[in-house]
Amino acid sequence: MTSTHAFWLAGRQATGETTFDVTSPWDGRLVAQVSVPTEAQVEEAVAAAYAVRDEFAATPAHVRAAALDHVSKRLIERTEEIAQLISAENGKPIKWARGEVGRAVSVFRFAAEEARRFNGGEAQRLDTDLGGQGRLALTRRFPKGVVLGIAPFNFPLNLCAHKIAPAIAAGAPIVLKPAPATPLSGLIIGELLAETELPAGSWSILPVTNDRMPALVQDERLPVISFTGSDKVGYAIMDSVPRKHLTLELGGNGAAVVLADWASDEDLDWAANRIATFSNYQGGQSCISVQRVIADAAVYDRLLPRIVAAVEAQVTGDPSDAATDVGPLVSEDAAKRVESWVDEAVGAGATLLTGGKRDGASYAPTVLTDVPAEVTISCEEVFGPVLTVQKVDGEAAAFAAVNASKYGLQAGVFTHDLQAAFRAHRSLEVGGVVIGDVPSYRADQMPYGGAKQSGVGREGVKFAMDDYTYERVLVLTGLAL
Numbered sequence: 001m002t003s004t005h006a007f008w009l010a011g012r013q014a015t016g017e018t019t020f021d022v023t024s025p026w027d028g029r030l031v032a033q034v035s036v037p038t039e040a041q042v043e044e045a046v047a048a049a050y051a052v053r054d055e056f057a058a059t060p061a062h063v064r065a066a067a068l069d070h071v072s073k074r075l076i077e078r079t080e081e082i083a084q085l086i087s088a089e090n091g092k093p094i095k096w097a098r099g100e101v102g103r104a105v106s107v108f109r110f111a112a113e114e115a116r117r118f119n120g121g122e123a124q125r126l127d128t129d130l131g132g133q134g135r136l137a138l139t140r141r142f143p144k145g146v147v148l149g150i151a152p153f154n155f156p157l158n159l160c161a162h163k164i165a166p167a168i169a170a171g172a173p174i175v176l177k178p179a180p181a182t183p184l185s186g187l188i189i190g191e192l193l194a195e196t197e198l199p200a201g202s203w204s205i206l207p208v209t210n211d212r213m214p215a216l217v218q219d220e221r222l223p224v225i226s227f228t229g230s231d232k233v234g235y236a237i238m239d240s241v242p243r244k245h246l247t248l249e250l251g252g253n254g255a256a257v258v259l260a261d262w263a264s265d266e267d268l269d270w271a272a273n274r275i276a277t278f279s280n281y282q283g284g285q286s287c288i289s290v291q292r293v294i295a296d297a298a299v300y301d302r303l304l305p306r307i308v309a310a311v312e313a314q315v316t317g318d319p320s321d322a323a324t325d326v327g328p329l330v331s332e333d334a335a336k337r338v339e340s341w342v343d344e345a346v347g348a349g350a351t352l353l354t355g356g357k358r359d360g361a362s363y364a365p366t367v368l369t370d371v372p373a374e375v376t377i378s379c380e381e382v383f384g385p386v387l388t389v390q391k392v393d394g395e396a397a398a399f400a401a402v403n404a405s406k407y408g409l410q411a412g413v414f415t416h417d418l419q420a421a422f423r424a425h426r427s428l429e430v431g432g433v434v435i436g437d438v439p440s441y442r443a444d445q446m447p448y449g450g451a452k453q454s455g456v457g458r459e460g461v462k463f464a465m466d467d468y469t470y471e472r473v474l475v476l477t478g479l480a481l
Contacts, residue, residue: 004019004032004033004034004035005032005033005034005035005183005184005187006035006187007034007035007036007037007187007190007204007205007206007207008187008190008193008194008203008204008205008206009037009041009044009045009048009204009206010044010045010048010049010200010201010203010204011193011194011198011199011200011201011202011203011204012194012200013190013194014035014037014041015035016035016036016037016038016041017036017038018035018036019033019034019035019036020033020034020036020180020207020209021033021034022034022089022181022182022183022184024088024089024091025090025091025327025328025329025330025331025332025361026091026318026319026320026327026328026361026362031085031088031089031184032089032184034183034184034187034207035207036207036208036209037206037207037208041206042206042208042212042215042216045175045204045206046146046175046216046219046221046222047221048200048201048204049146049173049174049175049201049202049203049204049221049222050145050146050173050221051201052173052199052200052201052202053143053145053146053172053173055199056143056171056172056173056198056199056201056202057142057143057171057172058171059171059198059199059202061115061116061118061119062116063197063198064112064115064168064169064171064198065112065113065115065116065169066112066196066197067168067193067196067197067198068108068109068111068112068115068165068168068169069108069109069112070192070195070196071108071165071189071192071193071196072105072106072108072109072112074192074195075101075104075105075108075192076105078188079098079101079102079105080098082101082157082185082188083097083098083100083101084097084320085184085185085188086100086101086156086157086182086185087319087320087327088184088320089156089181089182089183089184089185090153090154090156090181090182090185090330091283091319091327091328091329091330091361092282092283092319092327093319093321093324093325093326093327094319094320094321094322094324095322095324095325096281096282097319100155100157100158101157103158103161103444104157104158104161106444106445107158107161107162107165107444107461108161108165110165110444110445110461110462111165111166111168111169111461112169114166114169114461114462114465115168115169115170118141118169118170118462118465119140119141119469121138121139121140122138122139122140123136123137123138124136124137124138124139125481126475127481134477134478134479134480134481135475135476135477135479136475136476136479136481137473137474137475137476138473138474138475138476139471139472139473139474140471140472140474141170141465141466141469141470141471141472142469142470142472143170143171143172143468143469144172144223144224144245144468144469144470145172145221145222145223145224146172146173146174146175146221146222146223146224147163147167147172147173147174147175147222147224147225147226147468148174148175148177148216148217148219148222148224148225148226149163149164149167149174149175149176149177149226150163150176150177150213150225150226150227150228150229151163151176151177151178151179151186151228152179152228152229153179153181153182153285153330154282154285154286154287154330154383155282155286156178156179156182156183156184156185156186157185157186157188157189158444159228160176160178160185160186160189160205161189162228162444162459162461162464163176163226164176164189164193164203165461166461166462166464166465166467166468167203167464167468168198168202168203169461169465170465170468170469172224172468172469173201173202173203174202174203174204175203175204175206175216175222176203176204176205176206177206177207177208177213177216178205178207180207180209180210181330181331182330183207186205186207187205187207189205190203190205214240217237217240217241218240218241222244223244223245224244224245224246224247224467224468225237225241225244225245225246225247226246226247226457226459226464226467226468227246227247227248227249228248228249228250228287228459229249229250229251230250230251230381231250231251231381231407231453231454231455234248234249234250234455235248235250235453238456245467246456246457247449247455247456247457247458247459247464247467248455248456248457249287249448249449249450249454249455249457249459250287250450250453250454250455251287251381251383251407251409251454251455252287252288252291252381252405252407252408252409252410252430252450252454253291253292253380253381253382253405253407254287254288254289254290254291254292254409254410254411254412254438254439254440255290255291255292255293255294255401255402255405255411255412255439256271256274256275256290256292256293256294256411256412256413256414256438256439257294257295257398257399257402257411257412257413257414257415257424258271258293258294258295258296258299258303258414259296259299259395259398259413259414259415259417259420260296260298260299260394260395261415261416261417261420262299262414262415262416263298263299267414268299268302268303268306269306271303271306271414272303272306272307272309272310273310274437274438275290275293275307275310275387275438276307276310276311276313276314276365276387277310277314277325278290278438278440279291279311279365279385279386279387280311280314280325280326280365280385281325281326281440283326283327283328283329283330283363283384283385284329284338284382284383284384284385284386285329285330285334285383285384286440287381287409287454288409288410288439288440288441288442289383289440290387290412290438290439290440291381291382291386291387291388292387292388292390292401292402293307293387293388293389293390294390294392294398294401294402295389295390295391295392296391296392296393296394296395296398297391297392297393300389300391304353304369304389307367307387307389308353308354308367311354311355311365311366311367311387312354312365314326314365316362316364316365326365326385327362328360328361328362329361329362329363329384330361331361332360332361334361334383334384335358335360335361335362335363335384336358337384338358338363338382338383338384338385338386339358339363341375341376341377341380341382341386342355342356342366342368342377342386344375344376344377345368345371345372345375345376345377345378346368348372348374348375349370349372350368350369350370350371350372350375350388351368351369351370352366352367352368353367353368353369354366354367355367355385355386363384363385363386364385365385365387366385366386366387367387367388367389368386368387368388368389369388369389369390371388371390373404379405379406381407395420395423399423399424399427399428402428402429402430403427403428403429405452406452406453407450407452407453407454408428408429408430408431408450408451408452408453408454409430409431409432409439409449409450409451409454409455410430410431410432410433410434410439410440410441410442410450411424411428411430411432411433411434411439412433412434412435412437412438412439412440412441413428413433413434413435413436414436414437415435415436416436421433421435429451429452430450430451430454431447431448431449431450431451431454431458432446432447432448444460444461445460445461445462446460447459447460447463448460448463
């Protein structure tokens with residue numbers, strides 16, 4: 001699989017003067033070499049996107065929709081190849097990598113559909129007041145300008161899709177910076193876009209190093225920034241460019257609440273299996289993976305051993321093996337960080353029920369109880385296969401425990417009580433509440449984002465398109481309404 005990959009500059013392939021290596025976190029083998037854009041090439045990409053912004057905004061909807069449909073269909077055709085690439089560069093188990101390709105297929109399809117119906121215009125009579133007699137307002141949306149998309153490593157294809165597809169659908173040029181650890185999936189999207197009729201300059205995919213990101217962030221020709229990553233980096237971007245429009249998806253420490261009415265053996269088995277799966281899928285490297293379980297005392301003693309057994313049943317190992325559930329983290333440093341947080345918690349009095357061992361970049365699926373509130377793993381996003389379980393008395397205490405976090409991305413509530421579901425929706429300080437399942441559920445067309453330090457704005461194709469555009473009203477005068 002080793003090869004040298006060009007990048008995409010204003011819709012065409014290009015190479016720079018240097019390369020960097022992409023290696024497998026599973027076995028350290030060289031997966032590919034990627035060419036790095038020079039400063040002049042980055043400038044060319046930004047200048048081209050800025051120059052084409054008016055032309056691209058005026059591109060007929062059918063042109064943009066056809067391009068998006070094409071990418072969606074080509075992803076289907078190349079699913080296995082791309083899944084193998086994701087698994088190789090990211091360490092993601094192949095079954096999850098195949099699922100990620102399927103999600104990206106849907107993202108581009110949704111974007112094609114939205115491109116066809118976006119911006120039809122909303123008419124509003126203004127003669128509801130005497131001063132508006134004979135007047136009609138027509139409101140449409142127009143791009144705010146060129147989008148700078150900054151994608152993370154954990155979903156290297158789908159989160160690139162969530163930057164690129166809405167921008168194209170809305171007619172906004174985009175410059176995408178994929179994660180340096182996992183650039184290959186984003187570059188594949190470039191291959192497919194290059195097969196379309198989109199205007200030259202309307203998109204670029206530039207695998208620049210992180211230390212060159214501030215210059216792009218500061219560039220006034222890039223007025224919209226869509227960033228997915230850590231809260232530290234996201235808020236540093238916000239502080240550095242307070243007058244730009246930002247969408248920040250900054251992660252969380254997702255809680256799964258199990259209320260007292262979720263009490264049958266079938267209920268508890270379902271909850272335990274879902275919790276075990278989605279605290280460990282992607283190696284726990286998902287913003288909405290289950291990090292905290294908050295269980296009512298009425299079910300805690302029956303639920304906890306089920307969770308431990310389900311976590312221990314997770315198959316760890318080679319991500320290329322279809323039987324593997326949990327592969328390595330993205331790097332050995334990431335695994336060492338998780339190890340240090342677990343060791344800190346245990347040293348402070350937490351009880352380790354299973355896991356707690358590191359082997360290179362891999363960390364064993366881990367369950368902790370009695371975790372002190374002040375330790376790092378209670379306060380921060382672990383981004384690893386680690387789960388804490390907490391006992392509470394009643395719904396109010398459970399919801400308070402969810403909210404006792406600086407993050408607020410999504411929460412899952414296991415309950416059969418419709419009233420409790422609506423109370424959760426009203427009370428929980430998160431961007432999404434999932435009833436009867438873990439917080440890890442995301443449909444790519446729904447609004448996705450958080451509250452508090454989990455960010456601002458929303459992803460999800462239609463909602464990202466709204467973020468990338470603004471309303472402009474046209475008032476027509478002298479009409480016989």
